[in-house]
Each structure stands twice: as structure tokens, then as C-alpha cells.
Amino acid sequence: MSMAAGSGGLGMTPPGTALEMVGPSPRAKRKFELSRFIGPPIVLLVFVAIWQYMHVSGMRKFFDKPGFLLPSPFTVVNESFGHALARDKLLNGVKWTAVVSLIGLSFTIVVGMLLAVIMAQARWAERAFYPYLVALQAVPILAIVPIILSVFGTGLLPRLFVCAMIAFFPIVTNTLFGLQSADVGQHDLFTLRGANRWTRLWKLQVPAALPAVFTGFRISAGLSVIGAIVGEQFFRGGSKPGIGIVMESYRQKAIYPQVYGGIILGSALGIAFFLIFGWLGRRVVGNWYEASGRS
């Protein structure tokens, strides 16, 4: 009676039945892996070469500026990470920045997702909030920093605020998009059995939203690092020095290699967040989510 399943006497699926995993062929997979491992180092190599060239003669040739403004990549690595003093300063800075951006991000995630859930409940709620979300996104952060400064003073709180402002939009929009992504037929199922709003939210909309939610997390995680660093540049007092402050103090002393070292560490932090949330997302939805056909 049955076409495929369970025909193996031990409850095992014989090979070659319709039960086989749908996925890329081994060959396609291998090619993909190869390009994954070879591509990035090549680009890095080219990048470092151009950087070195700019240091040696490019800065003078193209911009008529001294080469020390762009130290050689080898100097940068050596000065920033080869000496205990600078290394500790930079690493402590990036640690503190990580803490600030994680606190900011957590806060943003909680508030942003709550807002998205509210907006997903009714068309009018979405319409009411959306313009202000866009406005928030469009506000030039630097322009309102003086206001934030006068409201919150210096210290941790205003940094978190800047962090949240920058990271908020992707969380809300991606969560909202995700909550609305359950298809009409799936909603009909819930309607048939008279499911209430709460059941629909927990058993349908939230799980359907997860892939988009993790996309939002990934984008916002990177932004929250930027937010934390921008925040540090403006609110120097009252809190431990993050990577932004460490970089700024090196710049004021015209010690450029460590400034670039700080930039590298700051980006590394953003990349780490991106990778961690990407990994977390794959852990949570990788089993069932088909990435193809949706971005």
C-alpha cells in the first residue's frame, strides 16, 4: 500500500527511496567547501599587499601624505600584539566593548522583539509604529549625541542607548517580517481548530519567524559593536575604557600602529558576533530551514 517508507523490515529506510535527504550532491558540496577555504586567504593576501604598497609609496604618491599615517601591516601587528603593554590595553578595551555591546544588544533584542510582536498583532499597530522606526533609522546619531549626553550624562547608560539606537531597526523589521511569514494555509489550519491569538503566536508565528529573527540578530550584533565604539568616542568619562577610547588615546599621541590594531580588534569583535549568531541560528533552525528561495 505504501510507496516508500518502512519497507525495510528493521524500520530502516532502504537507500534510493524517496526518503533520501534532499541536499546538494557530494560533488557540489566539495566544490563549495574548497572555494570557502581558498577564497578568503587569497583576498586577504591581496589586501595586505595593497596595504603594504600604500605604506611604502602609495600614501606619498596618491595623497601626498607621510607613510606613517598608514603603518605597514607587519608593524601594526607587531606593535599592537607583540608587546605586552599595548596588547593588554587593546585586549582589555575590546573585552569591555564586547560587554557593553552585548548588554546593549540584549536590551535591544528584548525591546525590539516585543515591539515586533505588538506590531504583528494588528495592521493598525504596524502602521502606527513603522514611520517612527524608519525615522529612528534615519536619525543621524552624531547629531543627537549632545542631547543624549545632557539626558543621561556620561557613563554606561548613554553608550547602551547609542548601541540600541543603531541595532534596533534590523531586529524589529526582521522579527516582524518573520512573524508575518507563516503562510495563509498554515494560518487556516489554526483557524479551523479555533486557535486563539496566543496559540497562533507561539505555535505558528514565532517558530516561523526564527530564521528571519536570527538574520536580524546577526546584522544587529555587528551594528551593536559599532554602536558601542561610537558611544565610547563621545562618552569617555565615567566608565571603563573600551576599544574606542583606547584607540582615541593612541591617536591623540600619534601612535598609529596601535590605532590600526584597535580597528582590527574592533572588526574582529564584530565578525565574532556575526559568526556566533550565525552558528546559533544554524543550531536552532538548521534542521528544518531551507535557505534557498529566501534571503
Next chain:
Amino acid sequence: MTATSTPLQRSGAPALRFSNVSMVFPDGTHALAETSFDVFPGEFVTVVGPSGCGKSTLLRIASGLNPATSGSVTVDRSSLGYVFQDATLLQWRNVLRNVELMAELEGIPKAERRKRAQAAIDLVGLTGAEGKFPKQLSGGMKMRASLARSLVLDPSVFLFDEPFGAVDEITRERLNDEVISLFQRNGFAGLFITHSISEAVFLSTRVLVMSARPGHIVADFNVPFDYPRSPELRFDPAFAELSGRISHELRGAHS
């Protein structure tokens, strides 16, 4: 013309009754006009008609997903089975948990619904695939899971909205066999929508032909073949003759 039911071993109250049901959508589309017919327990009624004639609307009204503009539907919705055109499985649930869904929404305790889900899975031939996610299933297997999901409530009325339109011919015939064996086993009242005449004749005790929009029933055929029906029935001269008559009505319905 509305349905003139020709009773054939029917008894008691109909499981599903459409009385003068009309449907006009907010955009002005006149989908159904004064449609009346009954589906009795133990009957398998298939509606065929040109596409866009309001066949699916019948099911949406029967299930309560859409209210009719006028007229009434009498049906017990407490254990309604409804198989959609798409399998509409929840991507994040494996087969077992998808099949449990309707029972879960109904508030049936976990142990009980798991037992029922397993039984339904075995019945549709998905044993061994309980842990698979929808993306790992073929089209036919998705439809089986979708069938099983409705079976868990042991429906007395079973609605099918062109469920096998998207699967290949062989799979479709196999799924038709399964629907027939479920029908024989569970004795629900079935209302099936399709645009395939051969599928309609093969499955049903009765075939209704619907006109183009606004849809209404223009012909009502009894299908005299005994169950269980073997695949060879499709090549029986009587089968062809009946299909021909339905096809003729259907062509009339288009104009």
C-alpha cells in the same frame, strides 16, 4: 439547476448540507450561486468544474473558514478533516509532530495524541519517516503527512481541496488508493474537489459537476462501482462511459 439528489442507500441526516449557499467576495467576485446539495455519511462526493468556478470556496464555507454571503451550511465541525491543495506542513516540526498538530490544538493530552498520530502515520504508510522534516520529504510524502494530520481527529466529514494536483500521476494514483482505503475503513462523509474526471470517478460514490462562475451544481452522477476499487477499473468500459458523460456535462458547464 440545483442538485436533484438521487438517493442511493442513504439514511438518516446528511453529514454535510448546503442549502442555497451563495458567495460574493468583497471584491465583487460572484463565486457561488444558490448551491444546494447533501453529503450523507458513507458517501464520497466529488465536485468537478472549470477552474475558478468556486469549488474550493465550497470547502472554505463548509469548514467555516469563510462565511457564506447567504444560505446555510449544516455540518458538525468538531471533527472536521480538511486537506488543502498544499500540504501546509509546519517546516519546523518533524512528521510526527506535524501529524499531532490538529490533536494538539484540540487540547488532546500528549500521550493520547502521540498514540493517535503514530497510528495515522502507520495508516498512510509513513512509518519510519516520523523524525523527518518537511524539507526532507517528497511531494507525495508531504500529502500523506497532511492526510495523517487530519486523520488524527477521526473526522466524520472529510474535505479534500484538490490535494493531489501537484504530485505526479503514479503518486496520485497511489494516493487515490489510500484515500479509498481510508474511506472504507473510517466511513467518513467525503467531499473531494478536483478537476480530474478520472480521479473523481475512481474515488467517488457520486460526482457533481459545477458550472463556471458563479458556480452551481449542473449535474449529479451516481458512480455504481463497488469498493475496493482496483486500478484496473480505470480501463473498464463502464468507467470510460461514465467519464465521457461527465466530460460532456463539464464542457457544457464551461460555456
